[in-house]
Amino acid sequence: MRLVFLSIWLACATAAILGVDYGQQFTKAVLLAPGISFEIVLTDEGKRKDLSGMSIRPSGEDIERVFGSRMGSLCTRFPQSCAVGIKSLLGKAIHDPVVSEFLSVHPGVKLIGDDSRNGAIRFDFGLTNSSYQFSVEELFAMNMNEVKSRALSDLDEAHMAQSIVEDVAVSVSPFASPSTRQAYLDGLRLANFSNVLGLVDEGTAVALNYVSNRKFSPQEYNDKPEYHLVYDMGSGSTTATLFTVTPLTNGTIILELIDAGYDDTFGGELLTKSVYSMISSRFMAAFDLDDAEELPPKVKARLLEASEKAKIVLTVNTEYQVSIESLYNDKDFKTTITRDNFEEINGDLMERITKPILDTLKNSKVSAGDVQSVILNGGSTRVPFIQHHLSVLLGEDKLSKKVNADESCALGTTHRGLKLKTQLEKARDVKVIERSYRSHEIEIDNTKEEVIFERGSVVGQTVKKSLGPVENDKVTISLKEDDFLFKSYEVDGLLKKAERLSCRSKETKELVAYFSLDTNKMFELSGLNFKCVPKKSSGGLFNKLMKGSDDSEEEVEQAEPIVDEAEDSSNSTASNSTKSEISKTKSRPVSVSLPKPSYPHIKPLSKTTKERVANKLKYLNTRDEEKLHLTKVRNVLESSCYELRSYIDEHEETLIKELSEDKVANTRQYVADTIEWLDFESDDASLEDVQAKTTELEGKKSELSEALEIASTDLSxxxxxxxxxxxxxxxxxxxxxxxxxxxxxxxxxxxxxxxxxxxxxxxxxxxxxxxxxxxxxxxxxxxxxxxxxxxxxxxxxxxxxxxxxxxxxxxxxxxxxxxxxxxxxxxxxxxxxxxxxxxxxxxxxxxxxxxxxxxxxxxxxxxxxxxxxxxxKKTEEDEENNDGAEFIEEDEPVISSATSSTPAGTSTSTATSETTSVSLEHDEL
CATH class of the missing domain: 1.20.140 (Butyryl-CoA Dehydrogenase, subunit A; domain 3)
Structure with a gap:
């Protein structure tokens, strides 16, 4: 058993934790393992962040997948084959307003609804094989699997860590709905992560990174809370997370998340669209076009690419020269965008900059003056007029840039994942108290709604709730978040199932439900059981009159947290009593199995679908590995061809002399034919085909090398x-x-x-x-x-x-x-x-x-x-002892036989003792 615990401990000690900040535009990942301390997982090009998305195009009868920055210009050349910025689509249905917003900045992309999942979104890349229509969860899983493969490559280079990445934590928006959070969890499972440590709110991650990096002076450990804000403006949304930091006198730091305000459509992408509207209108005027919607997707994609570059440059410079070659009808397009133009066109958006902050302050009943600092996070916070409006509201001195706006969320997500994995509270550590920013309610049989977890409840807890006596055979339990129904359970056969529970005559059977709000902020019905409870007394006539006719007692108890109950029973006898109280033992509750839930809106992936999709993704990963190996072999063959051609050119005269002119010419032609085959005829070539040509080329090179050696050797x-x-x-x-x-x-x-x-x-x-x-x-x-x-x-x-x-x-x-x-x-x-x-x-x-x-x-x-x-020496001593014994026998003839004979092996001291004894007896005589 100790070996089992030791092996588990070693596995935990050497396992890696991967923290991922999956953004609308960019993805950042951090690896934590023995020998690797919070290191950024670099891309193949050595970049610290990668584009969130991929290109999926047909390749013969198969598909070709290209991830992140390696896509290059693929999204402008083949916009219909790109799936980027899909974060906003996770957990959404095809009829959601976010779909039209997505399509407006991703021209050429085709989205369809999945009828089997109540309209869940699927990407249609125009491939003949319908199995290559991918759900948003599948595309997210592909991205995560690619990040995982890069993390595994980093672990291969670290000698102290095992090449295993199974523990993962991913950042999510604070306003993510239950279906969105479920989509994240399903995607991570499809990406072959066996242990999802948690979905970490982006504000929580940045706050944790800020507190972990901050150095507190001894005077600051005073048990007094400080209010701070994380203002996170990314590509797709803007959030403001209010939290307190309380350095305790014992060295522990309490990080408590209070509330979060948000605007789920205001972000850098919206600013890019504003620049696009300016550039596209000028383009339409320059080319005398009427309807911008009729523009080809490639033209739109190139204009959007120019708009993104212009937005980034205008955060630093006052103007940007737009120049796009052969944009339309082989004609170039040029224009100039100034910062004033940029700020003017976004004038109507200024109120949206500060609204998330004002909302969270209002909900928390905290004034702006109480906030000590505003921590800026996200690339869009670098835009000058964004910072200006924040400084007007809160004061320029409160704008804090003490965290890395690009990497803080990924670092904090990894740190939070470590805390969720170890569950250890160490002295002088940061203790995180996280709360829900929404209320969670239940509805029984579509009647009265009741709040189970109020807004601001601490996450990671379970409560039990009595649903009343078992009177009906069926009950419907609906789960809501901010009054939005997202899941229902229909439990039937209650009367028959309740027969398994035996109650006393003065007891009644009640149905008790257990509701949980876990650290992922997922509201769940986690259990049901039957329980015996005392029947409620109807009371006397006086009580009925006092209560009134319309003030009947509720049958449903208030929700209460689950605590350990200790029930003591004892027998006691009163001295003057004629009765004896007998201890009563309560019947144990009988559990009720939960049925499969129903979903009124988007349905999560079923178990069967997950298995099928996982096998498909595994097949695609295997095919990609084979293609990568084939590409490497092709590159080796191509470079060998050019090397051999240069070799022939360099030694042509000697080779002709040693071999023949025809022989050298034939080899040169073979090289040219192989290069042409690689360029035009090798698309469908197998690995064996390329390897065979490589072997043949090596034979040609070996023959020429021998000829040169013969020429340089003295063979006279x-x-x-x-x-x-x-x-x-x-x-x-x-x-x-x-x-x-x-x-x-x-x-x-x-x-x-x-x-x-x-x-x-x-x-x-x-x-x-x-x-x-x-x-x-x-x-x-x-x-x-x-x-x-x-x-x-x-x-x-x-x-x-x-x-x-x-x-x-x-x-x-x-x-x-x-x-x-x-x-x-x-x-x-x-x-x-x-x-x-x-x-x-x-x-x-x-x-x-x-x-x-x-x-x-x-x-x-x-x-x-x-x-x-x-x-x-021993022999000599034995002989001396024997001689002494014979002498005593001759001098003392009066000694009886019982005392005069000495047993064999008796020591000299024994003999002396017996002699003394004999002498005493002689004296007595």
Whole structure:
């Protein structure tokens, strides 16, 4: 059992946590693992943030997926194939107003409704295979899976962490609906994350990052709360999150989230649309066009791209020159946008800048003067007129830029994920108290609505609620958020199910429900059971008159938090009482299984659909890996072609001389044909096809390389004779080395034999040890030596020929013999060096072993000698004792046989004692 706990602890200790800030425009991810401390997961291009989205285009009978920044200009060239900025569509239906807003900034994209899920949104990329119509959850899962693969690559480089990324935390908008949060959870499951640590509100993440980075002075630990605001203006929305920071005197810091205001359509994307309206109107006037809606999607996409660039530049500069080549009818378009134009066209949006702040202050009953700082987050807070309006409302000195506006949310999300995973409260740590920014209600049988969790309730709690006595066979429990119905449970067969519970005559059966608001801010019906409760007394006539006819008692209890109940029962007897109270044991509640919920609006993915989609995404990931490998092999083949072509150009004259002009020309043409095949005919080529061409090209290169080696090698008759002589000299030296090795080993053998030890036994042990370690250089050396001797013999035959006869042999045949010997010399010298090192180790081991054996033998002889001396000494002492006993028997003849005989082995002291005893007896006589 301890090993099981240890393995679990080790798995937790070495597992990684991935925190993701999934934005409307950009995605940032942070990795936390042993050896990796809150590090940004970089893109393949080394960027710290990546575009949120992908391009999906047909590729033969398959599809090609390109993620993030790698899309480049694909979205302007093929706008209908791009799925970017999909965050606003998560958990939405096709008839939602957000769809028209999305399509206005993503021209060419086609969205359809999924009838099986009450109109959930699907992307139609115009592919013939209908299975390649993807839901928003699937596209989100693809993005998360791509982030996960990059995180795994980072872990592969870290030696202290396992290459496992299963724990994930993702930031969400504070105003996210239950269906949106469910879409996040479904997408993360599809992305193969086995443990979703939590959905972290963006304001919570930034606040946690701010507090964690802030250094508090000793005087600030005074138990006094400070009010702060996170103003987060991203691409798609704007939020204002109010929180307090309370540094306690014991060193703990309390971070309490109070409330959040928001505008779910006001963000950087809306500012881009305002610039687009200016540029497009000027474009229409320049090209004398009437209807901007009739523009081709590619034109709209390029104008939107220019509008985004203009917005970014105008945050720093006062004007921007728009220049788009061949925009329409092969004509260029140019115009200038100034900052004044930008601010003027957005004049009607100014109230929306401060509205989220005013809303959260109003809901929290906090004044703007109580707020000590406003923490700016999100790229759009860099726009000058945004900061100006905030400073007018709150004061310029309160605008805080102490967090990284791009990465703070990702860092805080990861930190929050760590807290949710460990659930540990350490001293001098930041304790987070998070609240719900919406109220959560229930409705029973479509009648009276009742609030279970009020706005501002602390998340992560469960309450129980009595639904009244079991009188009807069916009950409908509806869950609402801010009076919006999102889920219902219809529980039937109650009367029959309640028969399993036995109650006393004075008790009645009630249906009790358990409602939870978890850390993801998901409101759920988590359980149902039957319970025995005392019947409510009708009261006397006086009570009825006092209560009145229309003031009847409610049958439904107020919701109460779940606490541990301890029930004590005891028997007590009164001294003057004639009754004895017998302890009553309550019947245990009987649980009721929850039915599948029904959804009046968008339905989440079913279990079957999740399994099917997960398999599809797994297939696509496998195909992408195969394509990536094929692309790498293609790139290798292409680069090899160009290298071989340059090689031929550089050595053309020598190659023609050694081979032939036709041979060189044919090789050059083969290279040209291979390059053409790669450019125009290899789209449907398999990995095996490309690898076969690569192997063939390598063979061509090897043939040319041999020709150049032949040209640069001295293969003359005199050169062969010199090679033969040097080869024989090397052979003699090697044999001399081997003789020295053998002589040294023979000397060691002699030492072993003189000392009386078995040399062969110890020598065999060393050989077996080397074999077990894969170190058998002697066998390798013997093989190389045999091959070398054969090569020398062949060279010797050539050297022994007459010059005329030698001249008739083909040059390549001479080179092959020459090359074999030349390679053999290199291999022999390497093996001799290795063999010498091995021999040294062997000699050292044998000598060391001999020294140990000699020492052990000497120690053994000394022990035996000492033992023999002790034995001789013992024998002498025994003889002396025996002589003394005989003398006593002769001097004392009066001693009886019982006292005069000494048993064998009795010590001298015993004998002395008996002698004393005998003397005393003699005196007494």
């Amino acid at each position: 008759y005199e050169g062969i004779k010199k090679l033969y002589e040097s080869s024989k000299d090397i052979m003699m030296k090697i044999q001399h080395y081997m003789l020295e090795f053998g002589t040294e080993i023979s000397e060691i053998r002699k030492k072993y034999e003189e000392a009386g030890f078995d040399f062969d036994k110890e020598n065999d042990r060393i050989k077996m040890k080397n074999l077990a370690q894969g170190d058998d250089r002697m066998l390798t050396f013997d093989k190389v030596l045999t091959e070398y001797k054969e090569g020398v013999t062949n060279i010797g035959r050539l050297a022994d020929m007459e010059a005329d006869e030698f001249g008739k042999i083909a040059k390549r045949a001479v080179w092959e013999d020459y090359n074999n010997v030349a390679k053999g010399i290199v291999n022999m010298m390497n093996d001799v060096l290795l063999l010498e090192n091995s021999h040294r180790d062997r000699v050292d081991t044998l000598n060391s072993k001999l020294a140990k054996l000699v020492l052990r033998k000497k120690q053994k002889e000394e022990r035996e000698k000492k033992k023999q001396l002790e034995k001789e």
